[in-house]
Amino acid sequence: MNTKFKLSEDWATVVIAFASIFVVLAGLRPAFPKLSWGSGNELAALFSAGSLWLILAGLFVWILFSYLLGRVLMGQSLQFVKSLKGMLFIFLITLLAQLITGNNVVSDLGLEVVLFSLLLGLFISNVLSVPTWAKPALQSEYYIKTGLVLLGCRIIFGDIVEAGSLGLLQSVVVVFAVWYSAYFICRKFGLDDDLRMMVSSAVSICGVSAAIATSGAIEGDSKKLSYVISLVLVVAIPMMLFMPYIAMWLDLPVAVAGAWMGGTIDTTGAVVAAGTLLGEEAVKYATVVKFSQNVLLGIAAFAISLYWTYSNKDSTVEKPTLKTIWERFPKFVLGFVLASLLFSFVLSAETVKLASGSIKGIQTVWFGLAFTCIGLETRFAEIFKMDNGRPALAFITAQLLNILITLAVAYLIFS
Template identity: 65%
Template sequence: MQPPKKLHEDWIAVILAFLTIGLVIAGLRPALPRYSWSSGGDLWHQISDTANLLKAGTLFLWVLGSLLLARFLARDYQPAALFRGLVTIVLISLLAQLITSNKQLKDLGLEVVLFSLLLGLFISNVIGLPAWVKPALQTELYIKIGLVLLGTNVIFGDILEAGLLGIIQSVLVVFTVWYFTFWLCKMLGLDDEFRMMISSAVSICGVSAAIATSGAIEGDNKKLSHVISLVMIVAIPMMLFMPYIANWAGMSPAVAGAWLGGTIDTSGAVVAAGTVLGKEALKYATIVKFSQNVLLGIAAFLISLYWSYNKKKANYEKPTLRTIWDRFPKFVLGFMAASLLFSFVLPAPVVAAVKGPLKELQTYWFALAFTCIGLETTFKDIFSMENGKPALAFIIAQLFNIFFTLIVAYLVFK
């Protein structure tokens, strides 16, 4: 029997994500271990708890099974090497979850993906990455699966219920900030790939947009990892300080929430920052961020169209619809399909029952992905690549985003 034809990684991510959705709807719902501690004794008791050990083991087997299927579809069979590396990545991600479950850190709203990244960076920069871990460093696959699952939580009804104002703000901010960042990167002499990825990351929705843009332009993976690291590092001070600035400035909950949702680049960080300001601010922050997530599919299509027609090499054939289709990141279609499925097709009781478990699985895939990003990144690369110009461009563009979004939020929600 002949093995199936090799599939593109985007399609593999979509298949795995929808297989996950189907299994969760059918009743198979693995959950993250539950930890909450303030002392070493509490921590050890919860680590050794049988229920938590079973949950951790089930998630490991879930991911291992998913990756073995991914390797089969890609016709790349290295199960032994995959197993050794995955054990390490899962343990690092579990350690990140243990850290964020500390009661004092919980009050700050810090995310597991942040500590997954930081632990990975520590190992990569201080200890060194063992070669046997590398086969399991499937960063883009992990993120793409998580992004398709993210679509299950982007419900069009929730966005429309909050009114047209959040969508108007999102459109204004995304297009203005994108073009400013694109111009700024050009002024700093960055190449076209960096310009596209940084512009999308700053203006749309951070990591998700960077991945989608890289897929649309067939970008360099090293540049993509660089941009993702910048997104996460810059999001930390924004998440911590922007809520307090909003309080100090006396912003209304609607303005403050719209400001946070339009500027902070990761959905989890948006929720953490919005929670500090209360339920009303969190509502508007979430709606604006989800509105930007919805724009991801449109942006990916426009970027693939632009790249196909304007970035032709010498002797490159005239772009066709097939060219655009080949460049379009297919996992974005999965994201949109999942959103439409949960918005308009599935019964409300089913959606309510499975959104939580799917959100946890999405978080787990993202945690694994950010562990990999940290393991693949060195601080020397972050601050020395292109003489630090990508980092400078990202920071300046994010500052512009902060001030411009604040002005738009005041105009729209005042």
């Protein structure tokens, strides 16, 4: 029997991330170059250097190769010309974001490339337009997951175990409390069953991934799923921008601030970006809490399948089994843990020290590409049209309640 080899997106991102790790360990360093400048003359001198263009060309070739390899692993057609054009379009926008970040004034403010990648993408999507030929390359979840596996190289496993038990405790408490609260709010706003389930899961568990898993569990409407995903991405933007500064204004301990953001911001990449504004320690706690919620995704999908099957007499959803937990479990989390194990226990301290900076550089590239795509995929005008804006208002209300509940739980557990 001739069966075509195909991996899921999660497994493909794990393969691509570990390919990046082995490339770094072999001595190659594909990453954005430092583009530091403060004046027009410095900028001109920067771009007159032939070595810069050579580095950028090599980086783009690596990104394109990784993207094409991912398509092959997932059993998709290469579409080389479209892939080349689309990836070049995204790469140039992200490169412009890196250039803006390199300005001395911006650099002193501590603003990251992911922020400007997002803003540039939003400008193009909402003010200009996204070329049709570029849309196949807009794979934000794919890029984010790849970067998150790489993030495991910089988080020592002992820290995960130490913070993870607390993160899991917070996640269990928050997921149950927020899910039922969000479901009650959605019912008060008159949302239908599909939207209630998807919005409640997206707010309480882990955003886009939870909405997708819930939609699969209840065989939800794909248009409603796309709408919920757009809500998640749009609402995550102001949360990512303002929550770090609110945490500083409240003078929260770093662990509490990280756990708070990790438990409320609904896209994992935005969690990392927000945590970065407060430092490496905040990133660690934010990521561990977010991953704890991701771990609960499979169990939550199983529970939702059970509820949906037995509460809807006319439902055609198949009876769920334990296999559902494994199918819905985010495999990139396993990649994250494996990367952490590799850098914690297998590699020497000297190798880890030499490789960590380069790994972070590649991770920055993938996150930058992801947030460029999020901006390009988000249109504000479409968010508040559906059903006179009631789903959007329900989502925002539930998210505000989520912020308050998670802050209280994070303070009790992590302070």
